[in-house]
Amino acid sequence: MADKKLVEQITSMDEDFAQWYTDIVKKAELADYSGVRGCMVIRPYGYAIWENIQKNLDAIFKKTGHENVCMPMFIPESLLQKEKDHVEGFAPEVAWVTHGGQEELAERLCVRPTSETLFCDHYSNVIQSYRDLPKLYNQWVSVVRWEKTSRPFLRSVEFLWQEGHTAHATAEEAQEETLRMLNVYADFCRDYLAIPVVMGQKTDKERFAGAKATYTIESLMHDGKALQSGTSHNFGDGFAKAFNIQYSNKDNKLEYVHQTSWGMSTRIIGAIIMVHGDDNGLILPPNIAPVQVVIVPVAMHKPGVLDRANALKEELENAGLRVKIDASDKMPGWKFAEYEMKGVPVRIEIGPRDIENNQCMSARRDNGEKAAISLDGVADSVKALLADIHNNMLAKATKLRDEKTYTATNFDEFTSIAENKPGFIKAMWCGDTECEEAIKDKTAVTSRCIPFEQEHIADTCVHCGKKATKMVYWGKAY
Amino acid sequence: MADKKLVEQITSMDEDFAQWYTDIVKKAELADYSGVRGCMVIRPYGYAIWENIQKNLDAIFKKTGHENVCMPMFIPESLLQKEKDHVEGFAPEVAWVTHGGQEELAERLCVRPTSETLFCDHYSNVIQSYRDLPKLYNQWVSVVRWEKTSRPFLRSVEFLWQEGHTAHATAEEAQEETLRMLNVYADFCRDYLAIPVVMGQKTDKERFAGAKATYTIESLMHDGKALQSGTSHNFGDGFAKAFNIQYSNKDNKLEYVHQTSWGMSTRIIGAIIMVHGDDNGLILPPNIAPVQVVIVPVAMHKPGVLDRANALKEELENAGLRVKIDASDKMPGWKFAEYEMKGVPVRIEIGPRDIENNQCMSARRDNGEKAAISLDGVADSVKALLADIHNNMLAKATKLRDEKTYTATNFDEFTSIAENKPGFIKAMWCGDTECEEAIKDKTAVTSRCIPFEQEHIADTCVHCGKKATKMVYWGKAY
Numbered sequence: 001m002a003d004k005k006l007v008e009q010i011t012s013m014d015e016d017f018a019q020w021y022t023d024i025v026k027k028a029e030l031a032d033y034s035g036v037r038g039c040m041v042i043r044p045y046g047y048a049i050w051e052n053i054q055k056n057l058d059a060i061f062k063k064t065g066h067e068n069v070c071m072p073m074f075i076p077e078s079l080l081q082k083e084k085d086h087v088e089g090f091a092p093e094v095a096w097v098t099h100g101g102q103e104e105l106a107e108r109l110c111v112r113p114t115s116e117t118l119f120c121d122h123y124s125n126v127i128q129s130y131r132d133l134p135k136l137y138n139q140w141v142s143v144v145r146w147e148k149t150s151r152p153f154l155r156s157v158e159f160l161w162q163e164g165h166t167a168h169a170t171a172e173e174a175q176e177e178t179l180r181m182l183n184v185y186a187d188f189c190r191d192y193l194a195i196p197v198v199m200g201q202k203t204d205k206e207r208f209a210g211a212k213a214t215y216t217i218e219s220l221m222h223d224g225k226a227l228q229s230g231t232s233h234n235f236g237d238g239f240a241k242a243f244n245i246q247y248s249n250k251d252n253k254l255e256y257v258h259q260t261s262w263g264m265s266t267r268i269i270g271a272i273i274m275v276h277g278d279d280n281g282l283i284l285p286p287n288i289a290p291v292q293v294v295i296v297p298v299a300m301h302k303p304g305v306l307d308r309a310n311a312l313k314e315e316l317e318n319a320g321l322r323v324k325i326d327a328s329d330k331m332p333g334w335k336f337a338e339y340e341m342k343g344v345p346v347r348i349e350i351g352p353r354d355i356e357n358n359q360c361m362s363a364r365r366d367n368g369e370k371a372a373i374s375l376d377g378v379a380d381s382v383k384a385l386l387a388d389i390h391n392n393m394l395a396k397a398t399k400l401r402d403e404k405t406y407t408a409t410n411f412d413e414f415t416s417i418a419e420n421k422p423g424f425i426k427a428m429w430c431g432d433t434e435c436e437e438a439i440k441d442k443t444a445v446t447s448r449c450i451p452f453e454q455e456h457i458a459d460t461c462v463h464c465g466k467k468a469t470k471m472v473y474w475g476k477a478y
Numbered sequence: 479m480a481d482k483k484l485v486e487q488i489t490s491m492d493e494d495f496a497q498w499y500t501d502i503v504k505k506a507e508l509a510d511y512s513g514v515r516g517c518m519v520i521r522p523y524g525y526a527i528w529e530n531i532q533k534n535l536d537a538i539f540k541k542t543g544h545e546n547v548c549m550p551m552f553i554p555e556s557l558l559q560k561e562k563d564h565v566e567g568f569a570p571e572v573a574w575v576t577h578g579g580q581e582e583l584a585e586r587l588c589v590r591p592t593s594e595t596l597f598c599d600h601y602s603n604v605i606q607s608y609r610d611l612p613k614l615y616n617q618w619v620s621v622v623r624w625e626k627t628s629r630p631f632l633r634s635v636e637f638l639w640q641e642g643h644t645a646h647a648t649a650e651e652a653q654e655e656t657l658r659m660l661n662v663y664a665d666f667c668r669d670y671l672a673i674p675v676v677m678g679q680k681t682d683k684e685r686f687a688g689a690k691a692t693y694t695i696e697s698l699m700h701d702g703k704a705l706q707s708g709t710s711h712n713f714g715d716g717f718a719k720a721f722n723i724q725y726s727n728k729d730n731k732l733e734y735v736h737q738t739s740w741g742m743s744t745r746i747i748g749a750i751i752m753v754h755g756d757d758n759g760l761i762l763p764p765n766i767a768p769v770q771v772v773i774v775p776v777a778m779h780k781p782g783v784l785d786r787a788n789a790l791k792e793e794l795e796n797a798g799l800r801v802k803i804d805a806s807d808k809m810p811g812w813k814f815a816e817y818e819m820k821g822v823p824v825r826i827e828i829g830p831r832d833i834e835n836n837q838c839m840s841a842r843r844d845n846g847e848k849a850a851i852s853l854d855g856v857a858d859s860v861k862a863l864l865a866d867i868h869n870n871m872l873a874k875a876t877k878l879r880d881e882k883t884y885t886a887t888n889f890d891e892f893t894s895i896a897e898n899k900p901g902f903i904k905a906m907w908c909g910d911t912e913c914e915e916a917i918k919d920k921t922a923v924t925s926r927c928i929p930f931e932q933e934h935i936a937d938t939c940v941h942c943g944k945k946a947t948k949m950v951y952w953g954k955a956y
Contacts, residue, residue: 039550
């Protein structure tokens, strides 16, 4: 049904996955390049996806007791340097402001690459007593990291994200919070984005600069590459000591706080594209789709058609759905292709004959299935359809991930999979960073995480043959 | 009733208005200073006010057909320079990024002080035909202007705002949009913030850099100073010519688009403080108050009190109100002072005797009035109370503004008012920029706007005595 002119403009996924991705970003009008190297313009359709992500995630943050704040976008160089590991990790990739107006600054400022140092500085001012704890703060801002290469959403000099920063009285509370928010991310991916993830801990090598432990959710793209989709860090009291964040406990003794941070960014839009999309364009999960249902009136000039279509729109909207009606003079085939490209979950056609039969025709974006739907109780039917689409997308993505998850018991198998079968590789590891680096050097594969769900695949490390301590998910990553 | 310890920490408004303002910002926990000169930390309570402003204003923007986007935070120097007046206005007050990572940049980037140039650059890419118009875009971001002096919310190096940027086929549509959004701001101030404004046009001298016409809403603070609370600009086709933004019209001829921009910022939180506050702290308009009702249980240890208070909270929340219950072990007097400081519109006390009488006691923050409220239909009663508080706050602020609005028919009167009676001065003006500058040099008073509602006060200019062309609102401004 889809108009060839539009569809032919997308490169096929199998032919050139990177070009397919770029084509979708452009043709679905998600983002555009800007005049600034590595910075993108997020267009209305792309931003509406982010707004839906933000709205739902923010509601969960608030339900779990978090409050939003806003820190400055600049960090003085001396403040960035206060925590040794942190500055080493970030200083090489920040943008530096050296002049304000006509004057050269006495101390240069970096544009925040992440805001641990700013939150710590503030916490050292506002935390005095155990009554001030916990502090459960979050902010929705953009951050800047001076990347050499860039791709819209996946890797860019500036990107949008939320960063949670919390301070707790005890190490146990901080660890609970770290895992609570990792679970929030995993549940959010499953329930709102229809993306299954693998949850686990990062190795020391992949740990966040300054963290005691970093946890991650990893998702698998259509091309078999992994994408780190959200991280949650336990800082212990390392930052508290560097920034002197102390509170007096109930016995009036000074103690250091224990901190966490956690973040999810516009990268996740890249994951949505690459987990669900196909050669006709985007396929959006219903829960965050800017338009859940597009109504295309057929034979619009016939009396009553447009009125009935508008009444249908109103009925669906009153049921809480996000609906668009396209009554433009474009050809139906053109419209169909356009909304396929944009990944609208359900298309509804309604024409004179449908109205006669008290029905409309639905077409699902996820599997192309068409069906007649009675106009009686249509809102409930469409809601059920959207729920089914969500479930089907999640099942499909889970199947894809499982099919692309391989097991290697020795390094020959590992190398062969790495070369021929893009996906996750489950393999045992000795726990040595040197061994991990050797694997990367030889295969371009990195450790994605030490999953919470451990399996015993072999007794020895897949690379060095020494005693294995952990099963690790490995993969090539974005 | 209020606890003296808390209240005594605020400087009285009459004694030192600037210190009173700073005290409120700090004691009500709206914002804190950061380690970066001129940049503030917006704390949870302050940010929650901004979130309520954002949520309501954004809904109005969407209802009037606007879409949100996100442009980069950086502007290359060459892009900033494309429109001559614009760069002259902003270049002296921007922050310059000169280094990315370890490298010096070939071209320096400024951190956006406003985003006309970025929107124009994007519009020149995405606008081709009349079918692409109008473009009605908005973004919620922070901007940076290298101010020498700073005060939280009122003037800071970085501040949060929204900036609308639109492109239209005709000059008429652009002018309609400019005034539509000015009206949106004025209505929003009245209906959500209980702030009355004067609407009008800026003089040429006060016009936005690059605009053909700038319109403004001006509000009057408790100390008689004016605050520009929102602006809307008509750019004509000036930017379109500088950035070559052309579309082919229905006759397939190329034409330049006509553009507007409009913005409201976190400055408006400064206006809320200074229009409504008193010597006991903040007084928040109910429609944007993070907490509309605080419930303070009395004699909490008595059986049933806390349960009844919680049931009341739930009932009010189910009616859509934002409610907090304070069941902490602080003394009631302390709690009362704290929520007065934080400007919570309604305090409800409920104790054993109230429960016996099937009632609770309400106290209004705006006028201190107390009353018993029946627990039957309590949600409707509280809603009516909040509506009355809003109306009373608006009436009070309007009365204050009117009382502090003076008329001058000659320059002696003008000078005398400027020296002795802080407020708006209505006076006739010849239309000459030189005359306007002379008035400023002599009295430190600037033109606030040429109001839409013109009055004929005299035939001649209040300063030079030449024929008057306009009645102008003058005042000292933040």
